[in-house]
């Protein structure tokens with residue numbers, strides 16, 4: 294057995310025996326649950342995080358992500374299975390390193406891969422033979438090979454022989470109680486076949502089904518296909534909502550009836566706009582990449598155009614409903630219910646509710662909000678949801694359909710309810726106006 298083969302076999306042995314040390318760069322919505330899953334499986338996991346507050350909280354066993362159980366985290370930290378640090382030099386002790394840093398858009402809608410580059414540079418400084426590196430952050434096809442690989446590969450230090458590099462997209466669905474890390478199949482594509490095979494072995498330790506693909510580019514594209522599928526279908530159904538509005542039809546009735554077809558139809562639902570860290574952002578990574586190849590990704594751009602108009606459409610519905618009651622947005626007290634970008638999560642990033650609030654304030658509305666999971670946002674504080682806060686509002690707008698809300702009580706006490714999520718389904722009352 295040659296030395297190069299030794300590297301692979303040695304690492305694989307450590308992985309299957311759960312003796313490999315795992316470093317996770319970025320302990321956010323993706324990195325922390327992954328770190329917890331690996332340490333629950335018996336691995337020693339170190340999170341490398343630039344935010345000192347998060348590092349301090351983890352090392353005290355305090356959890357800041359709703360999907361991670363506080364008691365589990367506490368136990369893992371107490372038993373030295375999980376720790377966090379700001380010190381990147383620990384990377385040199387790691388057998389496998391997984392990058393889970395943010396990939397936002399710049400104001401110009403161009404990808405901001407500076408976080409990936411920074412993580413790549415720290416890994417390069419600490420790289421040793423036999424290490425596996427996996428990028429999980431969502432990005433455009435080519436990033437792993439074009440951005441990370443050149444930082445790591447040097448003379449006499451070759452990918453697939455001396456170290457291993459792969460891309461594996463994250464499929465986290467915050468708040469989803471059915472599909473967790475373990476039972477959500479995981480895609481893995483390596484720079485070489487050996488890279489793929491070792492990364493597959495790593496994820497098989499914590500995930501029931503790992504699906505290898507032929508390259509890092511293919512794995513990067515899988516994630517963008519998944520999110521493009523969502524953005525386009527949401528764009529389509531939002532346009533159907535605009536069409537139904539023109540035709541004075543109930544969009545929700547039409548969708549529910551269409552969804553009784555047992556084949557060839559998958560229901561998507563309209564709403565106040567797209568939110569979250571993934572769906573509104575990731576497809577733009579793809580269209581940006583394609584522009585450089587003189588290809589215009591029309592579906593993505595069109596869906597983006599429709600989705601971005603939805604907060605304005607909702608505000609026009611609020612305006613019309615108040616007008617019916619001889620009121621205007623200006624001067625009206627408007628209570629927004631739900632700031633999180635989707636139900637039952639605490640994440641308000643890119644939330645369309647924030648756009649709705651901004652538009653209402655621009656028109657002179659006196660806006661307040663309640664969200665049991667988001668105590669404050671952009672200078673506003675969540676107010677208690679009480680009979681009097683509902684009664685005091687000229688209009689109550691449901692922007693996020695959290696399940697803890699008692700919609701019957703909301704309708705009973707409110708003067709006017711604008712429901713952008715069909716949260717009041719089954720409740721019949723003339724004061725409800727749906728999107």
Ligand SMILES: NC(=O)c1ccc[n+]([C@@H]2O[C@H](COP(=O)([O-])OP(=O)(O)OC[C@H]3O[C@@H](n4cnc5c(N)ncnc54)[C@H](O)[C@@H]3O)[C@@H](O)[C@H]2O)c1
Nearest residue numbers: 319320321322323342343344393394395396411430431463
């Ligand atoms: N949140 C989701 O539901 C989700 C789902 C699928 C994919 N993703 C993708 O996963 C990636 C991470 O997303 P997230 O939601 O976990 O982001 P996040 O902002 O919650 O977490 C990222 C963490 O990385 C830290 N960080 C930034 N730069 C760092 C660096 N150089 N070194 C160490 N730590 C650093 C940040 O402080 C933060 O704690 C993104 O590419 C995102 O698109 C997210």
